[in-house]
Amino acid sequence: MSDWTDCLNFGLKVTKEASEIVLSAFHRQKEVKLKSSPADLVTETDQRVERVLISAIRDKYPLHRFIGEESVAAGERVVLTDEPTWIIDPIDGTVNFVHRFPFVAISIAFAVNKQTEFGIVYSVVEDKMFHAQRGRGSFLNGERQTASGQTDINRCVVVTEIGSERDDLALSTMTSNIFRLLKLPVHGVRALGTAAVDMCQVATGGADGYYHIGMHCWDIAASALIVTEAGGVVMDTDGSSFDMMSRKVIAASSSAVAVSISQVVQAFPCRRDDEDPARCVCGAAGVTAVNGV
Ligand code: IPD
Ligand code: CA
Numbered sequence: 001m002s003d004w005t006d007c008l009n010f011g012l013k014v015t016k017e018a019s020e021i022v023l024s025a026f027h028r029q030k031e032v033k034l035k036s037s038p039a040d041l042v043t044e045t046d047q048r049v050e051r052v053l054i055s056a057i058r059d060k061y062p063l064h065r066f067i068g069e070e071s072v073a074a075g076e077r078v079v080l081t082d083e084p085t086w087i088i089d090p091i092d093g094t095v096n097f098v099h100r101f102p103f104v105a106i107s108i109a110f111a112v113n114k115q116t117e118f119g120i121v122y123s124v125v126e127d128k129m130f131h132a133q134r135g136r137g138s139f140l141n142g143e144r145q146t147a148s149g150q151t152d153i154n155r156c157v158v159v160t161e162i163g164s165e166r167d168d169l170a171l172s173t174m175t176s177n178i179f180r181l182l183k184l185p186v187h188g189v190r191a192l193g194t195a196a197v198d199m200c201q202v203a204t205g206g207a208d209g210y211y212h213i214g215m216h217c218w219d220i221a222a223s224a225l226i227v228t229e230a231g232g233v234v235m236d237t238d239g240s241s242f243d244m245m246s247r248k249v250i251a252a253s254s255s256a257v258a259v260s261i262s263q264v265v266q267a268f269p270c271r272r273d274d275e276d277p278a279r280c281v282c283g284a285a286g287v288t289a290v291n292g293v
Contacts, residue, residue: 151257160181
């Protein structure tokens with residue numbers, strides 16, 4: 001019976017190696033394509049990093065399965081079985097990457113029997129390696145980390161993202177959620193532009209809460225374990241159990257803060273990641289140079 005430590009160590013190694021591709025492209029001009037919306041971007045580097053990661057992992061573990069953001073964008077289905085599965089976001093924070101805003105991450109979760117066994121989030125420009133293994137704690141650059149334990153929503157820094165949806169319902173829901181949180185009040189609302197790194201802030205204790213609607217399983221599967229292993233909690237925005245496919249998540253320092261956020265936040269309808277085979281067809285794709293980047 002494996003404890004999957006070998007896979008974790010291999011995941012850490014290939015993540016570090018692949019991060020060199022991201023770093024070396026960070027300051028270069030990028031060719032940008034649009035996916036589901038004008039704010040849902042992909043570059044050749046996203047695709048290359050995913051190919052490199054999957055090919056290295058598949059060479060070593062030929063029977064393992066994969067869910068990768070860019071493979072799904074290219075038409076693959078999101079199917080999480082009981083088999084060992086690597087859930088990969090090659091660049092979380094692609095808009096940041098395109099604009100050289102320095103929060104971009106490689107995020108890898110590894111699930112067996114639909115349970116996440118380990119999670120890796122590497123914030124490449126910051127050189128911060130977050131990881132957690134189920135039952136073995138949560139770490140930042142090898143040092144144990146713990147959530148703040150805060151229970152009072154009025155004393156919280158809450159992180160969120162506006163996301164890439166640009167329809168009226170999504171935008172009005174997102175902005176009114178922020179308004180309602182600020183009115184509670186909370187100490188502050190923050191957004192780094194990468195769901196994976198945002199959520200890891202709860203694991204460090206630097207933020208006390210996080211919520212997001214519309215992200216995907218590859219954005220948050222790894223960081224969800226990184227938060228819970230740091231003593232935090234994760235749940236759906238409607239207060240039900242965390243479901244990495246539901247595209248709605250709260251992460252918090254305590255159950256009390258998670259419940260407080262769930263009482264404020266409203267969701268707009270999102271198709272589950274594992275529901276729609278044609279979720280992310282790049283039909284509206286165009287090629288745009290962004291600000292000379
Ligand atoms: C996005 C980022 C962003 C979040 C979006 C995600 P990507 O991921 O995590 O912060 O708001 O919902 O899709 O496209 O940069 O991998
Ligand atoms: Ca991505």
